[in-house]
Amino acid sequence: xxxxxxxxxxxxxxxxxxxxxxxxxxxxxxxxxxxxxxxxxxxxxxxxxxxxxxxxxxxxxxxxxxxxxxxxxxxxxxxxxxxxxxxxxxxxxxxxxxxxxxxxxxxxxxxxxxxxxxxxxxxxxxxxxxxxxxxxxxxxxxxxxxxxxxxxxxxxxxxxxxxxxxxxxxxxxxxxxxxxxxxxxxxxxxxxxxxxxxxxxxxxxxxxxxxxxxxxxxxxxxxxxxxxxxxxxxxxxxxxxxxxxxxxxxxxxxxxxxxxxxxxxxxxxxxxxxxxxxxxxxxxxxxxxxxxxxxxxxxxxxxxxxxxxxxxxxxxxxxxxxxxx
Amino acid sequence: xxxxxxxxxxxxxxxxxxxxxxxxxxxxxxxxxxxxxxxxxxxxxxxxxxxxxxxxxxxxxxxxxxxxxxxxxxxxxxxxxxxxxxxxxxxxxxxxxxxxxxxxxxxxxxxxxxxxxxxxxxxxxxxxxxxxxxxxxxxxxxxxxxxxxxxxxxxxxxxxxxxxxxxxxxxxxxxxxxxxxxxxxxxxxxxxxxxxxxxxxxxxxxxxxxxxxxxxxxxxxxxxxxxxxxxxxxxxxxxxxxxxxxx
Amino acid sequence: xxxxxxxxxxxxxxxxxxxxxxxxxxxxxxxxxxxxxxxxxxxxxxxxxxxxxxxxxxxxxxxxxxxxxxxxxxxxxxxxxxxxxxxxxxxxxxxxxxxxxxxxxxxxxxxxxxxxxxxxxxxxxxxxxxxxxxxxxxxxxxxxxxxxxxxxxxxxxxxxxxxxxxxxxxxxxxxxxxxxxxxxxxxxxxxxxxxxxxxxxxxxxxxxxxxxxxxxxxxxxxxxxxxxxxxxxxxxxxxxxxxxxxxxxxxxxxxxxxxxxxxxxxxxxxxxxxxxxxxx
Numbered sequence: 001x002x003x004x005x006x007x008x009x010x011x012x013x014x015x016x017x018x019x020x021x022x023x024x025x026x027x028x029x030x031x032x033x034x035x036x037x038x039x040x041x042x043x044x045x046x047x048x049x050x051x052x053x054x055x056x057x058x059x060x061x062x063x064x065x066x067x068x069x070x071x072x073x074x075x076x077x078x079x080x081x082x083x084x085x086x087x088x089x090x091x092x093x094x095x096x097x098x099x100x101x102x103x104x105x106x107x108x109x110x111x112x113x114x115x116x117x118x119x120x121x122x123x124x125x126x127x128x129x130x131x132x133x134x135x136x137x138x139x140x141x142x143x144x145x146x147x148x149x150x151x152x153x154x155x156x157x158x159x160x161x162x163x164x165x166x167x168x169x170x171x172x173x174x175x176x177x178x179x180x181x182x183x184x185x186x187x188x189x190x191x192x193x194x195x196x197x198x199x200x201x202x203x204x205x206x207x208x209x210x211x212x213x214x215x216x217x218x219x220x221x222x223x224x225x226x227x228x229x230x231x232x233x234x235x236x237x238x239x240x241x242x243x244x245x246x247x248x249x250x251x252x253x254x255x256x257x258x259x260x261x262x263x264x265x266x267x268x269x270x271x272x273x274x275x276x277x278x279x280x281x282x283x284x285x286x287x288x289x290x291x292x293x294x295x296x297x298x299x300x301x302x303x304x305x306x307x308x309x310x311x312x313x314x315x316x317x318x319x320x321x322x323x324x325x
Numbered sequence: 326x327x328x329x330x331x332x333x334x335x336x337x338x339x340x341x342x343x344x345x346x347x348x349x350x351x352x353x354x355x356x357x358x359x360x361x362x363x364x365x366x367x368x369x370x371x372x373x374x375x376x377x378x379x380x381x382x383x384x385x386x387x388x389x390x391x392x393x394x395x396x397x398x399x400x401x402x403x404x405x406x407x408x409x410x411x412x413x414x415x416x417x418x419x420x421x422x423x424x425x426x427x428x429x430x431x432x433x434x435x436x437x438x439x440x441x442x443x444x445x446x447x448x449x450x451x452x453x454x455x456x457x458x459x460x461x462x463x464x465x466x467x468x469x470x471x472x473x474x475x476x477x478x479x480x481x482x483x484x485x486x487x488x489x490x491x492x493x494x495x496x497x498x499x500x501x502x503x504x505x506x507x508x509x510x511x512x513x514x515x516x517x518x519x520x521x522x523x524x525x526x527x528x529x530x531x532x533x534x535x536x537x538x539x540x541x542x543x544x545x546x547x548x549x550x551x552x553x554x555x556x557x558x559x560x561x562x563x564x565x566x567x568x569x570x571x572x
Numbered sequence: 573x574x575x576x577x578x579x580x581x582x583x584x585x586x587x588x589x590x591x592x593x594x595x596x597x598x599x600x601x602x603x604x605x606x607x608x609x610x611x612x613x614x615x616x617x618x619x620x621x622x623x624x625x626x627x628x629x630x631x632x633x634x635x636x637x638x639x640x641x642x643x644x645x646x647x648x649x650x651x652x653x654x655x656x657x658x659x660x661x662x663x664x665x666x667x668x669x670x671x672x673x674x675x676x677x678x679x680x681x682x683x684x685x686x687x688x689x690x691x692x693x694x695x696x697x698x699x700x701x702x703x704x705x706x707x708x709x710x711x712x713x714x715x716x717x718x719x720x721x722x723x724x725x726x727x728x729x730x731x732x733x734x735x736x737x738x739x740x741x742x743x744x745x746x747x748x749x750x751x752x753x754x755x756x757x758x759x760x761x762x763x764x765x766x767x768x769x770x771x772x773x774x775x776x777x778x779x780x781x782x783x784x785x786x787x788x789x790x791x792x793x794x795x796x797x798x799x800x801x802x803x804x805x806x807x808x809x810x811x812x813x814x815x816x817x818x819x820x821x822x823x824x825x826x827x828x829x830x831x832x833x834x835x836x837x838x839x840x841x842x843x844x845x846x847x848x849x850x851x852x
């Protein structure tokens with residue numbers, strides 16, 4: 001077990017950032033800490049790195065108690081959201097920094113830097129300054145810099161948060177492939193559920209200073225532990241007083257089971273290949289349903305049409321929280 | 326911290342303590358001396374007038390430096406800083422060359438109270454300009470364009486949009502310029518002639534009190550100047566906090 | 573500055589431009605040029621560098637210049653070390669009384685130099701200062717000696733480095749420092765390799781401004797120095813003395829030297845800033 005966090009608490013004044021966190025992160029995996037902003041995931045990552053000291057609890061990295069070790073001694077690679085590039089140093093010097101601190105022989109440093117720049121596809125930019133790189137390139141440099149010290153764990157704080165959508169997606173795929181090559185235990189923080197679902201082996205959902213659920217992307221999506229996890233990982237709607245995913249709502253011209261509810265289509269929204277319907281049931285419930293375009297066309301759906309909505313067979317549902325809660 | 330205390334805090338506290346050593350009446354007596362009172366009054370008057378001039382002219386200079394563009398603007402940038410970097414005694418000599426007895430302009434201001442205003446205007450020139458300029462540079466042209474698109478005339482835009490954004494910087498510059506004016510000494514030595522009741526300022530009175538072995542008298546005037554400085558610092562602190570909060 | 577859109581030119585633009593040029597010309601540019609002129613031009617004689625020969629030939633004058641330079645350099649070094657460390661303290665740490673300290677740092681900017689001198693005399697004066705007699709009996713004379721001149725100089729130029737460095741420290745933030753720590757750098761290594769290069773330009777501006785201010789300090793130095801010929805007389809004090817002794821030519825010459833140094837300092841900062849703006 002690569003990282004073990006037990007009983008960690010952290011407060012800032014009255015604000016509880018982390019409350020009794022217990023977490024085990026296995027060696028060699030790519031783990032995502034997922035949750036809304038201000039939920040404590042970045043604090044947790046920084047506690048693991050040693051950039052924050054927990055008020056209580058312990059952090060064990062590769063079997064060694066690291067709780068009282070300063071960040072310098074933990075041998076963790078940390079990648080910051082805004083890259084934290086050393087602006088006055090060239091790309092190669094940035095990557096070499098940790099090795100120079102460790103007083104490695106010059107030839108070894110040069111070889112290692114070359115190898116890493118190759119890995120992150122920045123070889124031709126070795127002598128540039130960070131200001132001459134794009135955001136995505138800077139983040140790859142920061143990653144190479146963190147990998148240079150051969151960290152026992154690699155920690156990434158919203159690594160793609162500051163990049164635009166397209167670059168983000170490219171880097172996400174690239175990170176997955178890189179991880180499959182290097183196999184260093186990696187933890188990254190994100191608030192983007194799509195990013196977590198696509199990249200991570202395992203996802204830890206963090207909210208309001210606590211852990212909501214730990215599991216593989218499939219487990220989390222298909223069997224969310226509670227309504228928070230269900231609504232955070234993907235869209236949800238209510239149908240007959242239960243939470244359900246919109247694509248699990250079947251829309252038919254006539255009832256297909258005793259659970260079918262009658263209603264009127266109040267809005268039709270086309271988004272690319274899919275169609276999103278808003279149906280107002282006779283009980284006054286607002287149900288969202290997602291269909292493919294072909295299916296919607298076959299049903300001749302338009303505003304004002306009467307339809308029946310039914311949970312599709314095998315759909316995962318859970319009781320909706322009462323509005324008071 | 327220790328160095329700061331030894332160099333700045335303890336000596337300044339010593340001024341206050343020496344000034345108050347004789348009690349309130351002795352303090353008032355020192356300041357009540359006719360010649361001293363006249364010097365202090367002149368200093369305050371000159372510092373206020375010069376600060377007002379700087380508020381107007383300094384803002385205009387900053388405006389021209391940021392928004393206008395013409396050949397030789399870089400030179401003006403350098404000229405603005407000269408009064409700050411020039412040794413004050415040299416500043417006095419410099420002004421004497423144009424406004425003294427051999428003035429090519431025929432302005433014989435040396436040894437008159439005009440010379441005090443002149444010297445203070447010279448040494449306090451950079452303060453408002455250098456406080457306002459960066460704020461003006463940061464000010465988004467978008468905001469002005471938005472105001473214009475909403476129908477505001479250029480004058481209204483200036484009065485209702487630009488001026489309020491500049492106000493804290495102008496206030497900070499004015500405070501610094503006032504403080505500097507109140508305490509000025511070097512540039513006046515040669516220029517003003519230090520004539521009692523005519524062109525003698527507070528700092529000169531302190532120095533003559535020191536030279537006449539009257540530390541209490543010197544400390545009394547110094548304490549008064551120090552209070553002015555402290556007030557200025559408080560104003561600066563408040564203004565800076567306000568600027569930070571606005572982002 | 574390049575991307576600032578400029579307002580369309582109206583007659584007002586030209587009026588303002590003219591007002592500014594006239595004001596600065598009459599108040600600063602013309603008088604400064606006249607001093608340079610007077611330093612080289614003697615009525616009825618014409619141009620001469622005699623006055624400068626007089627300065628460099630006068631051992632007491634040379635001593636005054638040396639003293640000025642020495643005091644300025646020492647005061648600048650002190651303010652460099654003190655300024656950078658206090659800036660780090662103010663920006664990177666939290667402690668009670670921080671706000672008061674940061675406000676007090678600006679105090680030397682608004683205190684009269686004469687008050688500075690008086691304050692130092694009251695504490696370190698050899699006869700009846702607070703610490704003066706004690707230091708004197710330990711063989712250290714502060715007032716009417718070089719240490720006093722250095723202290724007065726350091727006092728008046730104290731905030732200059734700090735005021736340059738603090739905004740830059742705030743702007744660069746702590747991420748780079750944290751990154752360096754996560755790569756194993758000790759706080760000392762982080763300071764030398766990451767923080768200092770980041771604030772390099774601010775420190776240089778601060779030092780140049782401090783140097784300019786230190787070389788030219790007059791009022792505070794006048795009070796604490798005693799103006800002893802050949803011992804504690806600085807260059808600025810010499811200007812006053814020469815002028816009052818009707819050696820106008822000599823006064824203008826020394827003034828020209830001092831003014832040149834300060835103008836050079838401004839130009840250095842101006843060029844560096846323009847360069848810095850381009851690099852960024």
